[in-house]
Structures are given as structure tokens and as C-alpha cells.
């Protein structure tokens with residue numbers, strides 16, 4: 001068995017989440033190896049939606065700005081896109097001005113390829129065709145066995161991240177405890193050619209027997225998903241045949257729907273799993289390895305990518321010795337409640353999707369709530385991740401600690417900029433607002449090796465036609481409020497604000513002990 005040189009981080013699984021984490025670690029110069037079972041990215045249709053907070057976070061780390069398509073160009077006004085909740089097409093999801101559009105359409109496979117390319121460019125070793133088979137933790141390292149194209153190989157690393165999907169070998173090998181609930185519904189999916197396209201209802205279609213969700217092109221090529229709420233698949237792993245998909249589709253819509261040319265046929269259900277801790281010593285889980293739920297509302301990919309963005313900088317600082325003792329534990333404290341919330345909302349959606357007429361009054365009530373601006377805002381912020389506020393870590397936290405800093409326009413000595421642009425280099429930011437903020441620079445001097453300190457002013461709101469009142473209000477609020485300085489984490493959340501604890505007491509929680517002799521470095525550290 002061949003043995004590979006020790007590395008700082010091994011990422012098991014190079015799906016979209018593992019590849020994004022690898023790209024982040026590569027950015028920070030962390031020696032990283034990805035072990036991915038597949039020889040190439042598969043084109044099985046999976047997720048196609050990026051929700052608002054994920055798009056905002058990717059933009060802050062420079063993943064959406066490199067090749068901006070029209071939909072990715074930061075909007076000068078708030079954007080609202082219509083989405084659905086439990087198939088009710090009345091959910092308005094709004095993102096603030098200065099951010100990517102509130103719902104972005106991106107194929108999962110394209111994202112995975114893009115993140116892999118970034119990871120490789122940044123020096124990450126990506127070993128495709130390598131399946132992780134065994135994991136063993138030692139006090140000072142993790143040992144991993146994998147089967148590669150040339151036979152068995154062993155690897156060792158300071159940390160192992162399991163990004164190996166719902167059936168994670170890392171999770172089972174390490175023995176992560178999890179809360180699960182069995183499947184209650186049966187769903188099918190496949191790409192087919194509809195021989196009589198007009199017979200297949202387009203989009204979300206509710207029937208007395210269940211649901212179909214179809215996208216049919218003019219040539220009849222399309223994607224069909226079915227949902228039967230009467231019970232789980234008797235055998236979830238039995239291969240799905242075209243004949244069975246056709247029979248199920250026809251039964252649900254109430255007439256025969258002929259189809260041919262099957263591809264990527266699969267069964268799925270609403271089995272849920274949430275591990276009880278995202279970290280076991282030197283092993284961490286991200287994405288589907290840590291949490292799975294019914295894929296309704298397009299939240300699986302978006303939340304996994306946010307796991308990667310939350311963990312990347314924390315691992316990098318921990319490995320460099322520029323993190324507080326328990327910074328890595330904050331990954332679990334911040335991301336597990338979000339995963340629980342998604343599991344809960346997908347289960348609520350499935351209840352609402354049950355075709356029983358007895359549920360019609362409940363569906364009607366939810367439809368009424370979605371029609372209210374407040375109702376749509378509440379549920380839209382939940383589905384899009386924009387409601388996320390991390391638990392504070394300071395003893396006497398500012399009410400702003402843990403919130404996501406809006407993409408404010410800022411004036412600096414070097415010219416006008418914004419929060420998103422300043423975060424692109426991946427360093428934590430200390431923003432000093434005007435004269436009141438200047439005094440905080442002295443408190444932060446011992447952390448010059450990690451922080452980027454930027455004196456700023458918030459320019460007055462521009463009341464142009466392109467700007468909504470909401471953006472002007474956000475800008476004005478930050479201008480008027482009594483905040484002299486904020487500490488912004490590399491992922492855009494506030495670690496501290498000047499109406500909380502003293503900065504010098506909070507900084508060690510995040511970035512360890514001060515270093516008085518260090519000179520500020522140019523790159524991320």
C-alpha cells in the first residue's frame with residue numbers, strides 16, 4: 001500500500017461543497033488534498049438554485065464576480081423574485097440592493113467544475129478516482145485509507161473534512177451520532193423525451209393523488225419529478241425503470257403520458273438526517289454528509305456551500321495559529337441550527353403538499369400569509385438564508401454581533417468601495433467609521449498580522465431612481481447610528497461592534513493572542 005506525504009487538510013468528497021471548501025483553503029495557502037471517488041463531475045440534474053444569502057456570501061469571496069452574467073451583476077435596486085413554498089407559487093424572495101439577484105439559477109455541476117478549477121489554480125491537489133474506505137483518528141493526526149486507480153493508498157492530515165455526501169463514509173467510519181427520521185413519501189426523477197409534450201402539465205402540478213413537477217422543451221426533451229405522499233418506496237435502492245416512471249407520472253396526472261429516451265432515472269424520499277455535532281476532534285462534516293432533507297425549496301446546495309464558507313477561514317486560522325482556542329467549535333454552533341431549521345421547513349412544506357382535501361384550508365391560509373408582505377418576507381428570509389444570525393460569542397455582545405453586514409457603499413482614503421469588495425481578499429476587516437472609530441485602531445494593533453483595518457465613512461444615501469427607498473434607508477441607518485467601528489469576519493458576519501464588549505477583549509476569542517512584534521502581512525495572514 002503506498003503512503004502519501006502528510007498534508008494539513010484532507011477533503012473527502014469533491015462535490016460542490018468539498019470543491020468550494022478546497023478552493024477556500026487554497027486561497028489561504030493551506031496545503032490541501034481532495035480525494036474524490038468520481039473520475040469527472042457528473043451531469044445528473046440536481047440543484048439549480050442559489051439562494052440569496054449563498055449568492056451574497058459567494059460574491060463577498062469573489063466567486064460570483066469573476067465572470068458576471070447579467071443575473072449576477074450586483075443589482076442597483078433591491079430585487080424580488082417569485083419562488084414557491086410547498087408548491088404555492090406566491091413566495092416573494094427579496095434581496096437588498098447592491099447584492100446579486102435574490103434567486104440565481106446555476107446548475108450544480110457547473111458550480112462544482114468552477115470551484116474545482118479555482119481549487120487547482122490555488123495549488124490544491126485534487127485526486128479523482130480515489131474512494132475513501134477507512135478513517136482513523138490519532139491524537140495528532142487523522143489517517144485515511146483510499147482506493148485509487150493504482151490500488152490502495154494511505155494519507156494523513158491534521159484535519160479531515162467529510163464532504164462525501166449523504167452516504168458519507170467519513171461520517172460512518174468516525175461514528176458521528178445523528179438524529180434521523182424515516183422516509184414518509186416516495187419521489188422519482190428522470191430526464192426523458194415526452195412523446196406528446198402537450199399531455200404533460202408544465203411546472204408544479206398538484207393532483208388529487210400527488211404532484212408532478214415538469215420542465216418540457218419544445219422538442220419534448222424534459223425533466224420530470226413526481227411525488228407520492230402515501231408512503232415511502234418499498235425499496236429505495238431498486239433501479240428505477242422508464243416504465244415505472246411513466247406509470248407513476250400517468251397515474252398522478254390522470255392520463256397516459258408516453259415518454260422515451262430515459263436518462264438519470266432516480267428515486268428519492270424525505271429521509272432526514274442531522275448529525276449531533278459537526279465536529280469530532282480532527283474530523284468535520286460539511287454539506288449532505290452532515291445534513292439531508294427532502295429537496296424542496298432548493299436549500300440543500302445553498303446551505304452546504306454556506307457550510308464551506310463558514311469553515312474555510314476558521315480552519316485556515318486554526319492551522320496558522322491565528323485563531324482562538326475554540327474557533328473551530330463555532331462552526332457547529334453556527335451551522336447546525338441552520339440545518340435544523342431547513343429540515344423543519346422542508347418537513348412543514350411536505351405536510352402542506354399532501355393532496356388530502358382536509359389540508360386545503362391550511363394551504364389556503366398559508367397562501368393568504370404569503371400574499372402579505374410581512375408573511376412573504378419572513379418565509380422568504382428563511383428559505384433564502386437571509387434570516388441567519390449567528391449566536392454571539394462575546395460576554396456582553398452588541399445586538400449586531402452575529403448579523404450579516406449589508407453591502408454598504410463606503411468612502412475610504414483610496415476611493416469609494418463597498419463591503420463586498422473589501423472582503424474579497426479573505427481577511428477579517430476592522431471598519432473604523434469617521435473620527436469616532438479612529439480610537440479603536442490602537443486596541444487592534446496586536447492583531448495587525450490578521451486584520452485589515454480600514455478607516456471609512458458611509459456616504460449619504462443617493463436618492464436616484466435606481467435606488468429603492470429600502471437601500472437609501474439602510475445606508476442612512478448606518479450613517480446615523482451610534483456605531484464607531486465593526487469587526488467583520490471573512491464570511492461577512494459581524495464578530496464585534498463598538499456598542500458591545502471592548503474590542504481588545506473580543507479579538508482573542510476570534511484571532512488568538514496579540515502579536516506585538518508582527519508586521520502586517522500583505523496577503524490573507
Ligand SMILES: Cc1cc2nc3c(=O)[nH]c(=O)nc-3n(C[C@H](O)[C@H](O)[C@H](O)COP(=O)(O)OP(=O)(O)OC[C@H]3O[C@@H](n4cnc5c(N)ncnc54)[C@H](O)[C@@H]3O)c2cc1C
Pocket residue numbers: 012013014015016017018035036037038045046047048049108130131132133163164165166167168169170189266268286287288289295297298299300301302304
Ligand atoms: C435527485 C436530487 C435532486 C436534488 N435537487 C436539489 C435541488 O433542486 N436543490 C438543492 O439545493 N438541492 C438539491 N439536491 C441536493 C443537492 O444536490 C445536495 O444538497 C448537494 O449535492 C450537496 O453537495 P455535497 O457536495 O455536500 O454532496 P454531493 O454533491 O453528494 O457530493 C459528494 C461527493 O463525494 C463523493 N464521494 C462519496 N463518497 C466518497 C468516498 N467514500 N470517497 C471519496 N469521494 C466520495 C461523491 O462522488 C461526490 O462527488 C438534490 C439531490 C438529489 C439527489
